[in-house]
Amino acid sequence: MDYYSNRMQTLIEELSRLPGVGAKSAQRLAFHIVNMPVESVEKLAGAMTDARKSIRYCKRCCTLTDREYCPICSSPSRDQSTIMVVENPRDLAAYEKTGKYDGLYHVLHGAISPALGIGPSDIRLKELMARLASEDIKEVIIATNSSLEGETTAMYISKLIKPTGIRVSRIASGVPVGGDLEYIDEVTLLRALEGRVEL
């Protein structure tokens, strides 16, 4: 494989370590990168190292941020009595994009998975319980994924919180809006039926 330059090879190898980047796309990206203006490559490379070096967990909700407290936790306009629990910062971002949720978040950085050996102490649950003890929280909305791990985590957290008297809720599962019934799996269809609401 020495028909490219050594540095091209190194770049291709480094790129192919990224998730979802196979050998072919690493090669394609590498050729794109060496054809970019030098300043653009430096901007991209700098953005990576800057982001990595500045990133940390928000002291309150554990999402990724470059400050002590993330923008949401530092905002006085957010409802300080509601916490939505999500598995990762991308899920937080998904709910923020709706623009309709104005409470706080708590990011677990994972979900309980006996199969993968991920227990309650491997996710940011201790931090959530500490918040419930110190902050004046009225409701915890559990928005973990509706996968096996997400459901397990939701059940576990709800059992932990129930004794505190704080309201615990779970986001509804059912047919996605705009979804065509015939393309939706049976488990979802059944869940939607069970969760039907009076009109």
Added chain:
Amino acid sequence: MDYYSNRMQTLIEELSRLPGVGAKSAQRLAFHIVNMPVESVEKLAGAMTDARKSIRYCKRCCTLTDREYCPICSSPSRDQSTIMVVENPRDLAAYEKTGKYDGLYHVLHGAISPALGIGPSDIRLKELMARLASEDIKEVIIATNSSLEGETTAMYISKLIKPTGIRVSRIASGVPVGGDLEYIDEVTLLRALEGRVEL
């Protein structure tokens, strides 16, 4: 969109400029990157800038390399009398992977495309003709893609070379019509090479 840190936003924006990287995958990659060890991020960022800064065209075949002459052009074990003409370095890589072609290459960096306004002077054709005048070449194998542009380029080149008396061939159409060389399996590539026909 200020629920991430500014530096995360910058990283996501920079990543989404890459080809084939949409908003979702840029976000996914960014989260992966900030979760990587600092040294790994520095290695990746460094590989990009190093590759970009060192890259140039081989003085002989015009492929991308970090030396004056690429490894293939500098190798005395390659057949110095045969040139395979390809559109880009990825196509060169595709043929090298077969391990069965031992001649030289010439990389055009594009193909003639009247629709896109790319003419013969926009690709490295002048350099090819200079080689044919100065090197002792017995055969030129045209391995441009079997797309409209690739075929147009092949015809153009063959007409240019014919008067010199040098043998000109075209890789066989074992390559599917409309196919991109870099995505084709090695057996097909070899079959196409073996079945090449005189133009």
